[in-house]
Amino acid sequence: MPHVTPPATQLIEALRGAVGDAHVLVEDDMRAPFEIDWTRRWSGRAAAVVQPGTTEAVAAVLRACGDHDVAVVPQGGNTGLVGAGVPRGGPADGSERREQVVLSMTRLVGLDDVDAASMQVSAGAGVTLGALQVHARAAGLDAGVDFGARDSATLGALVACDAGGIRALRHGTVRARVAGLEAVLADGQVVRRMSGLLKDNAGYDLPALLTGSEGTLGVITRVRWRLVPRHDARALALIPLPGLADAAPLLRAVRPRLASLDACEFLTDDGLGLVLEHLGVPAPVEPRAPAYVLLEAAATADPLPDLADALEAAGIEDAVIADDSASRERLWRLRESHTEAISAAGVPHKLDVGVPLDALAPFCDAVRDAMPAGARTIVFGHLGDGNVHVNVLGPDPADGSVDETVLRLVAEHGGTISAEHGVGVAKARFLHLTRSDAEIAAMGAIKAALDPRGILNPGAVISERTAAG
């Protein structure tokens, strides 16, 4: 009898041919860290984890997976929160799924010299945000994006989900940083727009379409990143407020007077209390207040006088000001430790959403009111972007009704079901709440046009039911 190679083995051989034997992980314990997200809410089984080191190897992986009709799940630093970067759930969900391959991009770490004239730099998709920040600062510039997971999150993934963070108010989301991309399309063809031309409107802007498409239309392999001026002089104010409803008017009064405004965050006393307890530190202000706004100004020269003037003009008499780096770090830590402190208190429902500024306080009130008795609802986020991080402790983490209730309230308040974390698989079935049928149909048509076999990150963004229809 002739020896017949089983299909799975053929796939593994093809992947080894694409990236080299050492970079195809097939053993359970080797694959495991790539098969579950850091919140431990999303996991699935992959036939293999592949770690290509070049764009050509990425293309070869996509061709191999296409040949074998295997789904590809691109993964960066695996810091995502919506299940977009790990394999889809296994047989437990009752569906017959195709094999999945995790395409880990962390070996693509080439980082070119900064070009001072264009203020741009070319970087591999696997470069971490933290590495880019250090590199940019050494050249007298700044990455223009920042958030807590900076040392794990990779640039390709940041672009793929159009990440936001705490500097978006001034510099925009990651989309604004993309001066060009290189990517591999579903059929293994490479598209490349990396010359960083500031003006280049020759044809549809494929980089703009790929940005925010969460690996469903192509796999980003390199990024041409637009840097921003470095602002080393910073001043931070923590402003206690009688209620969250006072936050929007504060921003409205301050913003036109403070060109150096660099971040504007909000927290409530519920969240601050958890953080203080978790860190074991004293409150930054006494008496405590129901809500707080953190305002940071940054410039090349000391922005403190401008910040003080803007606060005075806004009628703020009571604020904690931090103008040295140690005290700024102490205040920022209170904001940035929210996620950690909440996780320490239990497994929360976590929802990243956005609402128009004036709807922010009413939305947060409505969420609190809608949660079941005994639930603890903690909201915080980026006031300037209307970006609310909703955390609900108490209800069973598997209870889908909590997420749905929150997202329906988002829709009622004119918001978006995803602000900066992406849709992923977590929210694909809720996309219709804030996108019209016409928009979803257009997205589905684009997906079918660029990935007719549906091998790229199936189930993310566009729900599989929509894609099939």
Next chain:
Amino acid sequence: MPHVTPPATQLIEALRGAVGDAHVLVEDDMRAPFEIDWTRRWSGRAAAVVQPGTTEAVAAVLRACGDHDVAVVPQGGNTGLVGAGVPRGGPADGSERREQVVLSMTRLVGLDDVDAASMQVSAGAGVTLGALQVHARAAGLDAGVDFGARDSATLGALVACDAGGIRALRHGTVRARVAGLEAVLADGQVVRRMSGLLKDNAGYDLPALLTGSEGTLGVITRVRWRLVPRHDARALALIPLPGLADAAPLLRAVRPRLASLDACEFLTDDGLGLVLEHLGVPAPVEPRAPAYVLLEAAATADPLPDLADALEAAGIEDAVIADDSASRERLWRLRESHTEAISAAGVPHKLDVGVPLDALAPFCDAVRDAMPAGARTIVFGHLGDGNVHVNVLGPDPADGSVDETVLRLVAEHGGTISAEHGVGVAKARFLHLTRSDAEIAAMGAIKAALDPRGILNPGAVISERTAAG
């Protein structure tokens, strides 16, 4: 015998039903101004010109045209240079064309109040850039985009071609100004993302795809525009240089030292000579030099000291400085009168292209060398963006080989065949010079997905041969 209405009459009746009798222009003399572009190089015949006043009327026009299999050519202020906004050539080109309807967007002029907290404003597609600038400045902000045709060019068309202009160096192209769009797709469905949420990554970014698609994927009806801080304090320097090759090193030296850099333009003495003659004004500097750079700094406080420091650090000893508005205007006029002065000297071949900064001088030399004997080649443009406006006087305006030669040189120098004017019908057949087959195939797939009947601006961006293939 029963009375049979001819198809053209049925179309006109349907259009009248969509926008009202008074807004369907069918007489030759009424249609004429909409059927030819201002350079008089592009023209064609339309069955009618329709002027809808609402988004719903635009949708009704698209449905009517779809029902009758008639092509739609969206038009803004008709200031374009690549034939994208006027009907395609008539029977003279030998092809059997479908009927065409010009969809004039200039009645959509609603302009909302500026929202200070988000620094955004919602505007109809027919609002001119000049009207937006006045409106923004009255609110203490700025439109963030500027160019010569400001009082005719409309926002919808600016977005449709991702226009650039003289402030893109600092603020990016129009793409960076788009916080949201409302548009009508080919099937008459309206997609709307106008809440202006800074962070909103729920699904593919259709506004980002529509931006720069030149009316081939949808008709933009409203824009949510992101404003920028107003910088009233300005200082301008005209720097004579021994050659164009000295321009890039100058920018490279100045840019990291001058955060307030707002524009960086280049001209050559050929062009300046034409302008001085045309305007009848004296030279701004003696002796004249082969090339010049215009550097403008803008800030809330006087940027002159910073500009002077940056020039000194760059080793520039000789510059004309303008720090009052009258002298600034005089210098800017020398730059902005180029188009007019060149047109006064003849009918030029005009090509808007982009090349990487270091390739700019070699590219301009190569173009001059490649032109036929007796041709007068004048280059000028936006140094900071690598954006060159090539003008060639002498060769027959109908001689297509001139354009092709220039665009091939662009490709050889790693550039783009269109920087800020768009592809239109003028350059669709050259798209392959700087876009790969994979990219063009992806664009074609997207076009077919969103406009399967090909009624939206056929022949623009994607050549009809590609679309048919």
